[in-house]
Amino acid sequence: MHTRTVFFISDGTGITAETFGNAILAQFDIKPRHVRLPFIDTEDKAHQAVRRINHTAELEGKKPIVFTTLVNMSVLRIIQENCQGMLLDMFGTFIRPLEGELGIKSLHRVGRFADVSLSKEYTDRIEAINFSLDHDDGQSHRDLNGADVILVGVSRSGKTPTSLYLAMQCGLKVANYPLIPEDFERRQLPPALEPHRKKIFGLTILPERLSQIRNERRPGSKYADLANCRHEVAEAEAMMRRSGIRWLSTTTKSIEEIATTILQEVRPERLVY
């Protein structure tokens, strides 16, 4: 059971507050209750938030932890002056010294995710998601020139979640192609991919884990059979080695770690890294 509540307060979605707060809380061996209070953009809502926090403090007999990313100073002040929680003001803490170093004032602009929906960056991101869906699982060979990254690997090696993550979070157009028995027999990459070799990245996986994942989808099938998985993985790895394609094993990696490694290796031109 939780014995401590953590609040995430923001003028906007609260996603930044929660992302950062979760990263910090992961450093402690506790399982607190999470309460996200998004869109706290008026003094009225600030007072409501204070009441909730102080009520929780009384009930639990412990200070709630309160992460805030508030940029509206009158809202922030109400929380600061009245809340009985432990306040961790993420913006204030870093923005003041940055104003000094940069020699300019901060904008007090609400939320990174507000007012972006008509921006070029945002429409590019939606387009990247659509591209990646249209090019999932080898569905389309069209417009591969437009792809930033092309993932290859056996079925269920992690291509689809990785493609969608790169599209959603980095705005990259990612196509993905399964490597299948026909490719192994021909001992070559799918021909449509040959001209785009520089953008190709391979995913592989331990056969034992692959068999387990496939068995959840199609129990007892040849597709999921360990011997078959061993064969497919060995063929795919041999092909990637022969073709000089960079690859990694996804077996113990999260989508975020896979995506980060791909970005480091492929270095898509459109990213300013």
Add this chain to the structure above:
Amino acid sequence: MHTRTVFFISDGTGITAETFGNAILAQFDIKPRHVRLPFIDTEDKAHQAVRRINHTAELEGKKPIVFTTLVNMSVLRIIQENCQGMLLDMFGTFIRPLEGELGIKSLHRVGRFADVSLSKEYTDRIEAINFSLDHDDGQSHRDLNGADVILVGVSRSGKTPTSLYLAMQCGLKVANYPLIPEDFERRQLPPALEPHRKKIFGLTILPERLSQIRNERRPGSKYADLANCRHEVAEAEAMMRRSGIRWLSTTTKSIEEIATTILQEVRPERLVY
């Protein structure tokens, strides 16, 4: 042209460092160059990072801004003692006071995204992505009992990106159904959805914006025609109103804002909000 470089240094993917750093930088009217330095997990790599930062400092004649989320103290110390950038140590700043409040020591555990790939939470998330893909665009009526959220709306109102975001970031199983002329003629929701009304959330959009988006996909089609878009949107909104379904307009909202509002309204049981 950029005149300042920002580094994001992490023992892990650097995603937390960059998410938070971007949110802070969005408060300033500058366009810095971004350099993410992930997986800095040895003293050797720390020295390499320092050399890069100091080289940049010399070239630009300005202190680079350096966001770190390092938890390995010997790595952090090397950066602190040698780097000529402005160091913003996001973890250290908040973890020390939290140790005091919580009365326990922090774990110095690397990266929220490391060693998670075999956890229940992580496999649930992958399953949520697969569910949402399988239930995209009304493809399947199966297993709607297992859905956490069901989105409805006319084609291109934002259902697919929102579904995938909720799956990827919140681990929710999200089905989405287009509202089509047959539904409008019948003046009822798709029959398969009726038993799940509590989980349904509607997306709508301004006809002018919808027509613009559809024209990018199918220029000059009846599908994209403004009069047709007006008709579809009016029918869809009337139907949602009649059925007592909660809905919002996505016209000027980002995926993050749409998702946050849906979570507040639907409050899926599986989330601990």
